Amino acid sequence: MFKILTIPNSIDEINKTSNLADGFIIGIKDMSVNVNFYIDIKGLEILNTISNKEIFIALNKNMNNSDMKLVEEILKKLNNYNIKGVLFYDVGVLNIYRKLNLNYDLVWAEEHATTNYNTINFFNSFNVKYTYISSDITLDEIKSIKSNTNSLLMVNLFGYLPMFVSKRHIVKNYLEYFNLKDNSNTNYIEKEGKTYPIIDNNIGTMVYSNNILNGIKACLDVDLDYIILNSFNIELDKFIKVLKMFKSVNKNNVDEYYNEINGMFSNVDCGFLNTETIYRVKKND
Amino acid sequence: MIKPELLAPAGDLERLKIALKYGADAVYIGGPSLNLRANAINFTIDEIKEGVKFAHKLNKKVYVTVNILLHNQELDSITNYLKELESAKVDAIIVSDPVIIKEALSNTNLEVHLSTQASTLNIEAAKFWKSVGVSRIVLARECTREDIKEIIDNVDVEIETFIHGAMCAGYSGRCVMSNFLTNRDANRGGCSQICRWDFNLLSETKEEIKGDKPFTFSSKDLSMLKYIPEMIDMGISSFKIEGRMRSLYYIATVVSIYRKVIDEYCNDKKSYTYNKEYEKILRRCANRDSVPQFFDGVYNSSCSYYNGRIEVSNQDFLGIVLSYDKDSHIATIEQRNYFKKGDLVEIFGPNHDTITYKIDEIIDEDNNIIDIVRHPKQVVKIKVDNVLEVDDMIKVKYM
Numbered sequence: 001m002f003k004i005l006t007i008p009n010s011i012d013e014i015n016k017t018s019n020l021a022d023g024f025i026i027g028i029k030d031m032s033v034n035v036n037f038y039i040d041i042k043g044l045e046i047l048n049t050i051s052n053k054e055i056f057i058a059l060n061k062n063m064n065n066s067d068m069k070l071v072e073e074i075l076k077k078l079n080n081y082n083i084k085g086v087l088f089y090d091v092g093v094l095n096i097y098r099k100l101n102l103n104y105d106l107v108w109a110e111e112h113a114t115t116n117y118n119t120i121n122f123f124n125s126f127n128v129k130y131t132y133i134s135s136d137i138t139l140d141e142i143k144s145i146k147s148n149t150n151s152l153l154m155v156n157l158f159g160y161l162p163m164f165v166s167k168r169h170i171v172k173n174y175l176e177y178f179n180l181k182d183n184s185n186t187n188y189i190e191k192e193g194k195t196y197p198i199i200d201n202n203i204g205t206m207v208y209s210n211n212i213l214n215g216i217k218a219c220l221d222v223d224l225d226y227i228i229l230n231s232f233n234i235e236l237d238k239f240i241k242v243l244k245m246f247k248s249v250n251k252n253n254v255d256e257y258y259n260e261i262n263g264m265f266s267n268v269d270c271g272f273l274n275t276e277t278i279y280r281v282k283k284n285d
Numbered sequence: 286m287i288k289p290e291l292l293a294p295a296g297d298l299e300r301l302k303i304a305l306k307y308g309a310d311a312v313y314i315g316g317p318s319l320n321l322r323a324n325a326i327n328f329t330i331d332e333i334k335e336g337v338k339f340a341h342k343l344n345k346k347v348y349v350t351v352n353i354l355l356h357n358q359e360l361d362s363i364t365n366y367l368k369e370l371e372s373a374k375v376d377a378i379i380v381s382d383p384v385i386i387k388e389a390l391s392n393t394n395l396e397v398h399l400s401t402q403a404s405t406l407n408i409e410a411a412k413f414w415k416s417v418g419v420s421r422i423v424l425a426r427e428c429t430r431e432d433i434k435e436i437i438d439n440v441d442v443e444i445e446t447f448i449h450g451a452m453c454a455g456y457s458g459r460c461v462m463s464n465f466l467t468n469r470d471a472n473r474g475g476c477s478q479i480c481r482w483d484f485n486l487l488s489e490t491k492e493e494i495k496g497d498k499p500f501t502f503s504s505k506d507l508s509m510l511k512y513i514p515e516m517i518d519m520g521i522s523s524f525k526i527e528g529r530m531r532s533l534y535y536i537a538t539v540v541s542i543y544r545k546v547i548d549e550y551c552n553d554k555k556s557y558t559y560n561k562e563y564e565k566i567l568r569r570c571a572n573r574d575s576v577p578q579f580f581d582g583v584y585n586s587s588c589s590y591y592n593g594r595i596e597v598s599n600q601d602f603l604g605i606v607l608s609y610d611k612d613s614h615i616a617t618i619e620q621r622n623y624f625k626k627g628d629l630v631e632i633f634g635p636n637h638d639t640i641t642y643k644i645d646e647i648i649d650e651d652n653n654i655i656d657i658v659r660h661p662k663q664v665v666k667i668k669v670d671n672v673l674e675v676d677d678m679i680k681v682k683y684m
Contacts, residue, residue, distance in 0.1 A: 062404050062406055062425070062427065062456050062459070063406060063407050063409075063410070064406045064407055064427070064428070064429065064432050065406070065407045065408055065431065065432045065435045065436070066431075066432075067407070068407050068408065068409055071409075089459075090404070090406070090407070090410055091403075091409075091410045091413045091414070092406075092407045092408070092409035092410035092413065093409075094413060095409040095410065095412055095413040096409055110458075111459075112354070112458060112459065112461050112471075112472055113354050113381075113382070113458060113472070115354050115355065115356050115357075115472075116354075116355045116356050116357045116359070116360055116382075116384070117357060117360075118355070118360050118384040119354075119355065119382055119383055119384045122383045122384055122387060123383075136461055136464050136470065136472075137356065141356060141357055144357045145357065148357075161465075163460070163461045163462050163464070163465045164454075164455050164459070164460045164461070164462050164502075165455055165456055165459040165460070166454055166455040166456060166459075166460075166502075167427045167456065167579070167584065168454065168455075168504070168584050168588070168589075169584075169585070170454065170502055170589075171486065173585055173586035173588075173589045174486060174496060174500050174586070174589070174591075175494070175496075176585070176586045177496065177586040177589060177591060178496025178497055178498070178591075180494055180495075180496055182488050182494050184488045184489035184490075185489060186489055187486060187487060187488060187489065187494075188486075188487040188488075188491060189484035189485065189486055189487070189500060190484060190485040190486075190487055191466070191482065191483075191484050191485070195487065195491070198486075205455075207462065209465050210465070272464070275468070277464050277468055277469065277470035277473070277475065278468060278469055278470065278475060
């Protein structure tokens, strides 16, 4: 049976959902992307207030050389806390981790690259215990990965999905260039009636999907180790309802829950779980 | 001082030959599968063999991109494909998925270069990839000069950096907007360049924030022309030009300019001066403005490109020399853009200085004298006193 991790928005949300979630994915200020709640390196003590939960720390931005000293410091400091693992994107984090004797494990979280079992096994051979599976692959592909790896798999099954990360300040640049004023924390970009959340913060720019993924059916279709529910841009009371459904889903209620979630939001889909992307539009002659 | 390799893109055999003739030391190409330009024409294995033979005769190299992120269904086909590339005698493969690195090093003698898709930005990441067995790392375009220098100083691996061409708006490998908006997989060669689209920008309360031009992710292009001497001194092994889908003329122009700058600096460092004329030529042949981007740590709005999708279609390329008769001084030209009698043009090639020439008599294939060459790929003859060579190019003379 899977465990439920959430990507929460605040410590308050952690407290309000701790009876439902098995753990949380939390960011470190200026070192993490695609998470919603960041703690300061000087304020790691807050982790001690989250008891009996599996805590994963996202250290998953792309790292320049100037970041690496801090990466090492964070990895060492985290060893003093009861955390389960660290999510990494940049293999520089893995390389530092290998030199240190740390109590927690690593999660390969190169979010769009975790697409096949052999590459997952490659990182597994470097003692990377967990893999955060790409949101761009189908359920069948996830099943095949599960059958061919010992890595513990985490799969995002609810929420807006990350689809873009840049070092550039794309919103700020636009505002500055055209002398516009706006203080939104989250903006949106709109195209053909669809809106996509866009966040421009200290690290750069992140864009999320237009639709909220409703993957509740998938969690019964494949034997996953962890499922991830992301509360980004979702009202807390609705998120808690969804969380309750994932917590109690079974063969008898899955269709009802699936429809109920679809009814709660106007923009829901199954992401790529049942849709294969194409990449060759025209073939060579 | 080590003279860096000049590495050019080539979308087909014709462009491969032009790139090498115009001064590239090596070219990178896409093979029949597993590369990130799935919608380009790409090379068959036989064409790769022919390209490699052509390059090796000139003592130059051919690298093949095998840089998609693999899905389960491709895993079984990798080894055979890599063996085919090995038998084609390619000089290296450019890879981002570690499984391909592992397969290549275990089952072939192929040299492996790590693609920029891996977004390598720091010493620790470079050390990791070196330990896995790659011989060269194509650094992320987000590297600053300090990042590049520190990696070169601390990791014994060849370093390749981009010097010219289009830029992704996001980190390579970390943008799947194409997947979500068009169902085309960006990391498997299907990128539909959503970053060039216009969007409406909305506030938190979903009110439109409207500038004089629409919101876009679009970035200006990269040009490192001014920084080439500094980059040579830093010890970068290979300078890469972006653009496997670029035209013959673009490749010839960009390659020849960078060839000149590299040679001028390496041949006589003390008397080297920056040639603004080169900058002007590169600017003319691009369809977007270009800037140095992340190298000097500036990636503000000066790097953004707010020009809608109005990109200038370059009409400068007038024709290519098919043959030249030294006795009669008659050049046979294949037309690429409209030109006429009386036009002042320039003829450039890999082995001579640029010639300024006024189009005089034009003779068509039926030996009629004509005044205007207006048909695409029309073959005509003109008399040019200077000796020309096959593949020399005729372009508009900038005023």
